[in-house]
Structures are given as C-alpha cells and as structure tokens.
Amino acid sequence: MVLSPEQQAVADANDAFYTALTNSDLQAMDEVWFPADWTECVHPGWAALRGWDSVRESWRLIFESPTRIVVSASEVRVRIVGDVAWVSCLERMATTDVEEIHTSLAQATNLFVRHDGRWRMAVHHASAVPFLTPHATTESGLVN
Amino acid sequence: MVLSPEQQAVADANDAFYTALTNSDLQAMDEVWFPADWTECVHPGWAALRGWDSVRESWRLIFESPTRIVVSASEVRVRIVGDVAWVSCLERMATTDVEEIHTSLAQATNLFVRHDGRWRMAVHHASAVPFLTPHATTESGLVN
Numbered sequence: 157m158v159l160s161p162e163q164q165a166v167a168d169a170n171d172a173f174y175t176a177l178t179n180s181d182l183q184a185m186d187e188v189w190f191p192a193d194w195t196e197c198v199h200p201g202w203a204a205l206r207g208w209d210s211v212r213e214s215w216r217l218i219f220e221s222p223t224r225i226v227v228s229a230s231e232v233r234v235r236i237v238g239d240v241a242w243v244s245c246l247e248r249m250a251t252t253d254v255e256e257i258h259t260s261l262a263q264a265t266n267l268f269v270r271h272d273g274r275w276r277m278a279v280h281h282a283s284a285v286p287f288l289t290p291h292a293t294t295e296s297g298l299v300n
Numbered sequence: 301m302v303l304s305p306e307q308q309a310v311a312d313a314n315d316a317f318y319t320a321l322t323n324s325d326l327q328a329m330d331e332v333w334f335p336a337d338w339t340e341c342v343h344p345g346w347a348a349l350r351g352w353d354s355v356r357e358s359w360r361l362i363f364e365s366p367t368r369i370v371v372s373a374s375e376v377r378v379r380i381v382g383d384v385a386w387v388s389c390l391e392r393m394a395t396t397d398v399e400e401i402h403t404s405l406a407q408a409t410n411l412f413v414r415h416d417g418r419w420r421m422a423v424h425h426a427s428a429v430p431f432l433t434p435h436a437t438t439e440s441g442l443v444n
Contacts, residue, residue, distance in 0.1 A: 196377075233350065235422075240382060261347075265340075
C-alpha cells in the first residue's frame with residue numbers, strides 16, 4: 157500500500173505503538189494513547205478493557221511479567237475519515253520466556269483520533285490467528 | 301450507557317448487523333455494510349478479509365453452512381467522531397448444528413461510516429473470549 161503523507165503520519169503512530177510494546181515502555185504508551193475514559197483495548201482472548209486507566213494498568217501488568225514480547229506489524233492498511241483513522245495490520249509476535257521462544261500471529265485493528273494535530277490511539281483490538289486459512293491468506297494478499 | 305439520538309442511530313445499525321447475521325440474510329448484509337474495497341472483516345481466528353467482495357463472500361459461505369448462528373450483543377458502547385462511529389460490544393453466540401448447541405462469547409469492535417446520512421459498517425472485528433478473566437470482567441463492568 158502506497159501511503160499519502162497523512163496516512164504515513166498514522167502509520168508512524170501505529171509503529172510507535174509497536175515500538176512501545178516491544179520495549180515494554182509504559183511512558184511511551186502514555187504518549188501513544190489518547191487518555192480518555194472511552195479508550196478501549198482488547199487483548200487476544202480478553203473482553204474489552206474500557207477507559208485509559210484500565211488499559212494502562214493492563215500494559216503495566218504485561219510489561220512487569222517476565223515474558224518479553226517482540227512485535228512487528230505487516231500487511232498495514234490505513235484509512236482516514238476526518239479526524240479518525242484506523243489501521244489494519246498483522247502482528248507477528250515472538251514471546252520469550254526464561255526457557256523458550258514462542259511465535260504467533262495476531263490480527264489487529266487500531267483506531268486513532270487526531271487531537272491537536274497528533275494521532276493518538278483510542279482503540280486497539282488484537283486477536284489470535286491460530287493458522288492462516290487458504291481463504292484468508294488469499295484474500296488478504298499474504299499468499300500470492 | 302445512555303445513548304443520544306445520534307448514538308442510537310449507530311446502535312440501530314449495529315443491531316441490524318446482528319439481525320442480518322442471526323437471520324443468515326445476505327441481502328440485509330448488503331444494506332448494513334459499506335460496499336467499498338477498504339471494507340474489512342475479521343472473523344474470530346481469521347486474518348482480515350479486505351474489500352466488500354471478499355467480506356460478502358465470507359458471509360455467503362457462513363450462511364450456506366448447515367450451522368445456524370444466533371447472536372445477541374450486550375455491553376454496547378458507542379463513540380462518534382465526525383462521520384465515523386465505532387461500537388464495542390460483547391457477542392453472545394449460540395451455534396446450532398444438527399446434533400448440538402454450542403454457546404460462546406466474542407468481543408467485537410464494529411466501525412461505521414456515515415454516508416448520505418446513513419451509518420454503514422466498514423469494519424467488523426470479532427474475537428473469541430474463551431473465558432472472562434476476573435480482571436476483564438471487573439473492568440468492563442460485567443461482574444459488579
């Protein structure tokens with residue numbers, strides 16, 4: 157996908173989220189997110205957390221765990237309508253515990269709102285993709 | 301959540317989606333969705349399908365299967381910014397096969413865009429919630 161400068165700004169905000177996640181950097185998360193009571197986060201397999209306080213606390217707990225997470229986003233698509241943008245991307249994750257490395261895939265929908273000229277994350281919804289179905293992979297262009 | 305008239309219109313569009321799904325009604329889905337090449341759908345466990353043609357085909361296949369799906373949405377939250385609205389809700393699903401009924405929960409993020417005064421679905425992201433964690437249920441107000 158060729159991105160316009162405006163879309164690139166959204167993609168950069170999206171990248172900042174994954175960098176904060178990979179670095180277990182809670183202060184960076186504070187910059188990435190829009191700190192509102194309607195901010196929402198769906199971790200894979202979880203019900204939605206609502207409100208920045210709850211969302212932030214979940215990141216704090218995740219970052220404090222001994223498991224390290226490295227995430228890279230691919231298949232990034234950006235759409236902007238007014239002051240709202242959303243990104244669809246495939247998360248390739250490596251979670252490292254004391255003894256093993258586990259790799260997994262998740263599909264993410266990340267929604268950003270433009271506030272004071274800056275894109276801030278308001279919704280993160282990630283869900284595990286146990287396997288890429290032939291249908292899904294073909295449609296999404298992963299296998300072509 | 302007390303809804304404003306504008307939010308209620310979004311909630312109604314969201315209800316129309318679940319009614320179409322429960323009725324396996326592809327023509328109703330045609331009315332619910334915004335038929336664009338940037339429309340996206342994430343079925344639980346799938347990678348994103350992109351473009352209305354792919355999304356519609358997935359619903360056609362789902363509706364043609366012998367499994368019947370009955371879905372009701374709860375914990376509905378609506379947010380509107382300009383001509384974009386998004387809904388967070390918990391899907392309570394009963395899937396009925398020839399021999400058994402299976403119930404499950406999924407978390408959904410549904411995004412709508414306003415076009416000619418009407419809210420049309422542009423993104424549906426649903427993911428299985430295998431169990432409600434004490435943390436998640438408390439935060440989302442499910443258990444209180």
